[in-house]
Amino acid sequence: MLLDAPATTVPGRAPIDAARVLQLARDTLDIEARALLGLKERQGDAFVQAVELVLACRGRVVVMGMGKSGHVGRKIAATLASTGTPAFFVHPAEASHGDLGMVTADDVVLAISNSGESDELGAIMPAIRRLGATLVAMTGRTDSSLARHAALTLSSAVDQEACPLNLAPTASTTAQMALGDALAVALLDARGFREVDFARSHPGGSLGRKLLMHVADLMRTGAAVPSVGPDARFTDMLREMTDKGLGFTAVADADRHVLGIFTDGDLRRLIERGADLRDLYARDVMHPNPRLVRPDALAVDAAQLMEQHRITGVLVCDEAGRLIGALNSNDLMRAKVI
Template identity: 55%
Template sequence: MTETEAKKLCQLGLAVLETETQALAALQNRINHSFVQACDAMLHCDGRIVVIGMGKSGHIGGKIAATLASTGTPAFFVHPGEASHGDLGMITRKDVVLALSNSGETEEILTILPLIRRLQVPLISMTGNPGSTLTKAATVNLDVSVEKEACPLGLAPTASTTAALAMGDALAVALLESRGFSADDFARSHPGGRLGRRLLLHVSDVMHCGDEIPCVHPDTALDSALLEMTRKGLGMTAVVDTRQKVQGIYTDGDLRRTLDADINIHEARVEEVMSHHPRCVQTDNLAVDALSLMQQHHISALLVVDDKQVLTGVLHMHDLLRAGVV
């Protein structure tokens, strides 16, 4: 490819972005009373937001429905072509319908308008034609018209779909804020995602417990403590008294310091070389907070204790890696 050809491609790409930027800028004046009415209808919906749209508008509608659902506004997408063949039964009298059509004359949507009216549900339209049939039939219309498409032929939906998508995002975020939807709420609807894992997983969900905990008493011979560390494979052992109350910890790092000090590992007791006052967390702490503590103090394991400092588990960095918290 020549330099001239490459430059032309960049110019074409920039022209598309400029056209779509202008389309988005024009939407700012349309966050008005109609937008407020649409939000109010959705906020007071006792059912779900049913989003419909054909073709590219349908793809945008599917994304809007997904965004609404994941941000605290129950919603789903219904294909208008399928709606007239049975799927209209998904819409109930408690729902709100959000219909997308740039022309406002999409045949498959107009076909089911009488049935939507019969249900007497609020109908929010999102169109690019204020004089269209769909616009006039709607309870409230959101104007997403654009001056021109980014497509040089003026045929492929480009700027118009971008405008509709942005308006859908504006609705979703306005509703999110109005509902007081929190990061924890978001995580609960995204349990399989990274954010969900970071905000939902607690130390108790990933820690080692029971026989998996490396544990010795203060008067245990150091070589026996090393065997316990080897058996449990966590690079450390907790040191507890007879009531399982934490007295200290002995780690791989402590072992290196022991060897540097020329201490006889066959004669020393673990209490002589252990680290006192180890970093601890509790079972109900978030795993992500435990990770932060590890990173802050450059350690790879934490003891898990109850409110009386009794040992209940061990959390290792590898556990957080496996759980996807890191």
Template identity: 55%
Template structure:
């Protein structure tokens, strides 16, 4: 076995980058009328984009279908081998087929072409052979050919699969722009992701309610407020009127300032010690807005109120962290 130095290893990796980058530059130069036609076909499709491909093309096709689906173009992947054994029933005349085959002669794909044609579904193909049977039988053909593979043996699909993947990304992102797809739309299809949590979680989903809300009445003394803060663990307590309307807030910062001046502390109530007109957030707001408010005001907790500024909840930065909002 040949021994490779560190510089040899780095050089080999650079060769791969160079070959694949060159393939992408060639691919970019070929994007034109056929790409536009493919986009127009997909935009006109009333059903799903059904991606098919065998082997490495199938793996890339799976990723392309997932990218399309998550960026506003309904899509799914069908294995062409399984399609011949029943899965073809998943495809309807209103769908559009995106068939991927570097050779354009993949038997499992060609076998189902007559059936696709018979049902009237449109066909876009991605191949590295514009004169192949698959290319010739397509409504639109996208040329994904490369002059060489990064594999020194010229056998393992490398540059060609990269070119296919990038062409799929180009389709998905172009369609995203044309559909006016937004961050909010993206979040709807990724509710468990970080963006979905930021854009979809409401204050009501993360706030503490009921007995977990720290609160004391206006006439509460310092000791009662301190006990409430310790028990509820939010680093503050609301000070409320008899009807639950927020009159102020007493925070850790207020506590430190109070302890700096112990004079007549026993004679004072929360009316005297609390900070009036605290920063509040409405319970119908989004959780990400709470994070923005905390950042803007350099605070770690918020009181949650309804339309009448009646206290209905409380939350702190740790609640937002646990929910994945920040």
């Protein structure tokens, strides 16, 4: 039953029945939700065998599909590739004009077609079999031509499309997408795929930055590291801090062993106390036992150290405690670690 709602007027068009629009949206979601629940009940031995086939594959998963099934196929290939299963998409029409050369006998071909009667797929099925590749069909008709060519068939059948005409691929493409996701999830679990593996295939993403970027990748080195000796006059120490622009300077001995650190915060506290800064030396004002990190530490761990101790920078030392770098919160923000 349609809900009572005011009609909406669009310039140049007849008024829109808002209640009907909302009801069609809800009907679409109901139909697609029922399609997924039905899809769930149809999965069984064939799905397990498909996972086993892909796990045993010495090549790659080659995904194919025409039209809307092709768009879904591109997404499935991308999801498989990013979760530990090497995969790529080949357009069936292009395959019959040379791109079939991308397919080898070691590959598993995942061919997607709701009807199972796509002309472009049908034209290359015999060639795929001659190549020796293993063909897995994902189709809404298990008695289709595509299913007959396949070594294994995954049913993506739906009772109806969400389209009021029952023509436009809607519920069927939702089912294909979900079935592809289910396959990818089952495979990543079987492979023991973990967060760090995901990060390696997503180095540009936030997880990749958190799990793969190390302090050594971001730290200042060489002349960019602020450092003075313990006998440096206070004015020389301030000049070093100003020149390097990190808001702190290390205090190190002649062998670069870290003795302490002096920060902008330490300077403010000295001024508040009214100290006579002219007669001070670095050894008099440095903060001993500063927070240190190793260059092989994760950048995200350095960020957590700064947050935990409410500091804006850390010194980087090697195993012998020698100063080799410096890192501040701005470096981490630029790298989008924080």
